[in-house]
Amino acid sequence: MSATVKSEAQRGPLSEEELRKIHAYWQACNYLAVGMIYLQDNPLLREPLKPEHIKQRLLGHWGTSPGLSFIYIHLNRLIKKQELNMIFIAGPGHGAPGVLAPVYLEGVYGEVYPNKGEDEEGMRRFFKEFSFPGGIGSHCTPETPGSIHEGGELGYSLSHAFGAAFDNPDLIVAAVVGDGEAETGALATAWHSNKFLNPIRDGAVLPVLHLNGYKINNPTLLARISHEELDNLFKGYGWIPYFVEGDDPELMHQAMAATLEQCVAEIQRVQDEARRTGIPSRPRWPMIVLHSPKGWTGPKEVDGHKMEGYWRSHQVPLSGMRDNPAHLKMLEEWMRSYQPEKHFDANGKLIPVLKALAPAGHRRMSANPHANGGLLRKALRLPNFRDYGVQVPKPGQIEVENTPPLGKFLRDTMSRNPDNFRLFGPDETTSNKLNAVYEASKKTWLADYLPEDADGGELAPDGRVMEMLSEHTLEGWLEGYLLTGRHGFFATYEAFVHVIDSMFNQHAKWLDISEDIPWRAPIPSLNFLITSTVWRQDHNGFTHQDPGFLDVVVNKSPTVTRIYLPPDVNTLLSVADHCLKSSNDVNVIVADKQKHLQYLDMDAAIKHCTKGIGIWDWASNDQGTEPDVVMVGCGDMATQEALAATALLREHFQNLKIRFLNVVDLYTLTSASEHPHGLSDRDFDSLFTVDKPIIFNFHGYPWLIHRLAYRRTNHRNLHVRGYKEKGNINTPLELAIENEVDRFSLAIDVINRIPALQVAGAHAKEALRDKQIECRNYAHEYGTDKPEIRNWKWPL
């Protein structure tokens, strides 16, 4: 294919004049990129470069920049020619100079940041502030107009691109994939996203593998395998690879122009056919391999070392300019080789004949509203979550699986928002008992079908449930979907959400920064349901036990993080409704899928979730007085065991005054000064007392509670129980016993904490221990918990 394209390219499609202009535009971009990396003054080279024009520290990466600009401006040509609706995703790390340059030249940068406009002073600031303290980042940070993908951590460009393309039939997302980035796991599997893209309903993704051969100090794998292997690889991934290879700018401009035209024509042909026939089969989508030198057009050789086309030009090809006049001269020659005097007018503005090459208005990729997705955000049309609740006439009497009603709520949310909401989960939607959604929409599937799929396959090309066994890809899709203004919900096993810790970190940082950028409109929140929790891994064992994602979440900015642990169906519904209405947050909901006791009717649930924490009067007997002990449950299983402990204590000590608290909103525990949801100290003290023992039964690792509450008055009496890496294949009660969060351990804990019970309680403690042993023995004998445990109810 490459040979064909190349020979065609040499003939056309660019006229001589077009060729001259596009090359001049590219020179202007490259000039800016070098200027950003090196200069703090003399931006138009009005005088010979002097040491004081050079920044003290040289940062930013030249290597990938010319290639990024090259792609960007060739896309511009096609956008303009065909009035395309396109956005640009830059995968390569530190490639911002190659993106910021065309963004500046098409005028958007100066529109957004008027002090860096299209004049000499604007250019000087633009150069100086790049990769400078307090200035412009070297990735495509949230401050970059037109960016939905920072690229600070590598691997997510392609899945972000697909997320942006879903339900945007008119949009083409150009995704430049760095060949370093291509080695990451997240990227390597994201190529398979083409099995989830529907040519009728969705837009297109046009990946450009930027094969410039080197990472920081290493060749890239994909640049060092045979052409045949590379070709096979992408064909195997289901793409048609088009190769644009070389270093001669003239030939490369022609080849790129021809190849892009061919790819876009192919995309349009495929879409037109699918949309005309209504048959959404999986096409082999086109993708481009752009094989060009690292640091293209930069110095060929420096101090006897190969520079262009080698890893040495990955970052900064020339350095030490302040002490090395030869290098300073080379830099000036290099910059002048781009002929700035021809491309910029006397004021430093791109000359009109080149300005005319860029698209206008919202067609400029840096001004496309899809890349500032909050602008396009439509509120979800939500059904009334109250309609999905369970009847709870008396607390703690019936058992219901907690997630299926949520599944129905999500089902109807999906029906009402047929182009604006998707559910994501790694092959676990049914396992997590949310399968009611399939009544509204099936699982997206554009790969092959077999006859048996008709019986329970739940697959459809127009499905809206996204399932692939890659948390990375799902999270990337969802982020791309949210960043372009749509809504989503991610349900996953608790232990394995850690697979995307780092993706969460990066997205939370993106949101945190975005909150301070006035022109970025808020986007829908990233909503996680963490289920199949640590406590119900009856046969999955130790590897599946890890409630530590919350510990990762609390490290991120309190302006964007929220954590909820609803104990039953109605609280889960209320919380989910709240999360789906919110924006610019990461909401983490922890709720198990198995049967659990139901505590609150819908009105009580709403009230409880609104406060986030509260006394459960029906489980407390300290009414109107100070309690002897405060018992707290946070999380479904933790709440049940804390309640059962309360009941056991009441049996043994009728006069013991126990206050029972339940925590739904984890951040209520921290100070109001630390998090917007934090309780005031006065409110905290009135709930937790200032001097009574608190037994806090927590869903997760116990230390997290200390971390949140260590400044509270009564912290010294706070005794937290939670998961502490004990257990393996266990019944629920047995796992609780191993980690001392079971009813018996908690009740004994209370007795130990109350001086008045030290003597009177000895007999009770013995009885509780005996019972605990009996229960454990039963589990080992019969493989399940005793019926009296399994069927336990709150005693009325």
Next chain:
Amino acid sequence: MSATVKSEAQRGPLSEEELRKIHAYWQACNYLAVGMIYLQDNPLLREPLKPEHIKQRLLGHWGTSPGLSFIYIHLNRLIKKQELNMIFIAGPGHGAPGVLAPVYLEGVYGEVYPNKGEDEEGMRRFFKEFSFPGGIGSHCTPETPGSIHEGGELGYSLSHAFGAAFDNPDLIVAAVVGDGEAETGALATAWHSNKFLNPIRDGAVLPVLHLNGYKINNPTLLARISHEELDNLFKGYGWIPYFVEGDDPELMHQAMAATLEQCVAEIQRVQDEARRTGIPSRPRWPMIVLHSPKGWTGPKEVDGHKMEGYWRSHQVPLSGMRDNPAHLKMLEEWMRSYQPEKHFDANGKLIPVLKALAPAGHRRMSANPHANGGLLRKALRLPNFRDYGVQVPKPGQIEVENTPPLGKFLRDTMSRNPDNFRLFGPDETTSNKLNAVYEASKKTWLADYLPEDADGGELAPDGRVMEMLSEHTLEGWLEGYLLTGRHGFFATYEAFVHVIDSMFNQHAKWLDISEDIPWRAPIPSLNFLITSTVWRQDHNGFTHQDPGFLDVVVNKSPTVTRIYLPPDVNTLLSVADHCLKSSNDVNVIVADKQKHLQYLDMDAAIKHCTKGIGIWDWASNDQGTEPDVVMVGCGDMATQEALAATALLREHFQNLKIRFLNVVDLYTLTSASEHPHGLSDRDFDSLFTVDKPIIFNFHGYPWLIHRLAYRRTNHRNLHVRGYKEKGNINTPLELAIENEVDRFSLAIDVINRIPALQVAGAHAKEALRDKQIECRNYAHEYGTDKPEIRNWKWPL
């Protein structure tokens, strides 16, 4: 290829008798797998199945099990025939029945667990305890003889396999990759590991993609693309795929036997040639696609639904046996279809003619010492780390980059252990300033070379530095290397070690369990160097700032986790030496690569690291008395700023008595009852006082210190400063100021905490604030910190 193999297969290579025997052995395996899932009694079906023979809960996965056994016993055939040295890695989740069955039949299970030996009672226990509380896990857990790969979290089978093969020229690692698992990012990029395997020095990996078509409720992607795409994909990844496809056992036995012979012959041919010629070029290694039905040989149809070959047989094909006599009958028929009465003798032991099919002794994959790598562990021949130290005549006077001396220590470690030690890092060894190692050994590279590689490429087919831009693959390789008894060291950027949070979790859990398994010998520790830390991201910005890996680490068992923050070169060397000598731990060392002040000479460093925490007398002026305040530094940058704050305070308040502490071993802060390195309360109190303010300057998120120290006497006076998600592109001091860990903020903090200074300190606070503002303004003007900050020394 598949057609050729198939037609050959129909003719041979198995004689009729061989075919009959191997099929019988497979039937015995399948019988055991079904028995494990269903039965708690009547293991040999001596009487018709009754409801009480069936377990209360049916757990474990049937779907993948017959395929796993099929592969296992065909490998056995070749091991025996050719005396191969092989181990088996089972990637598919919950596939343990398919592995435990042949492990039991070859006698190893009973040797290791005598109460589950080869007789009726042993088999009964073996069945009953599978996936039963307190019993045998449904993954290949550490308790499984012959396993180095649990598979509880998917995606790491192939990288583990490569890690095991490195430096084991005689070993073939058979790695079964589940087709669900194949969708994960970690697995998708691990196929490229073949560019890092040297046919002379290393063993071979024989991947078998177990294409049985389904995950929990979904088809797998690789089963639903065209044969041509699948073939291209693996060719593109650099493998030669051999297809074994079908469901007829007879044909499949012949095809598998033929294909395995061909693959092993190809492996041997490639190795022989490379070893004969001494030319280690990259061959196209063989791999197998085993396309067989999910739940192969199980019920074809249940209640009108397709079962064999569909997702419905992923877990348990038949259920409700206690209430459904028809299902109970089907189960019995299914089990009897394997003809147990023919294969097991009256006592329940496999008949001798079948027993003879398995290899003997250590050739049994379940008894191969490589899979209990601690048995083969040789201590590293370490150079004397003292020889790499820096001279520190006076504390805090000279600046040295902290990591390069470690690089030299690692270089000589590598030289002295030419087949027993490797260094791992994602394209960052030079960036992390460990590049001295290249003097001992280059980067492993079996992909293509270009002429320019000769100038600074540092590539070699026999390199021992492993670099690929996939933290997942590196971590997987390293784990595989350690689990087979060799040593390694992983250096990586701090923010991006989160990419492998979950892999760390799984490995730490493996170690934790292994410590309680008497027959598992301790393996070398997993050593991380976390560098390019949060505090020195001058141009990388916000995305590169995350010191939260430590928060993930502390959630894991204290028996296997260790965290060190050496502040300078000599402490770093002392800590690294300790880590390289340890076993069964995960050691996390945090140390920045940039220039830092040097504090301790080698003797002092060793003493300090041995204690893990201590008073720095030279920086304290409370000698022999109770201090007014305790200042603590933990981490390189944190220590420097805390020292500078101490110096500032001394300038302003000559009589203020400051005790300066430095913490290297983070776990000293926690109670001795919580971690083996925890200080006793008495020791803690004597260092931290019981009532004086403590200003604790920490490298990471500040709450971690509270989490560790919340039970200590003086916790109420503990004020921790650390990273709190503030900053972006900043100079080091500016970033510190943003997060209030800088010298000025700390000094002001101290003044605020000491009542006696409330009035006297007002002027000093103002001066400190002015200076802080001046420093920040300078950074924004010049792009670097003021020289007086950059060149700050401890005042003598």
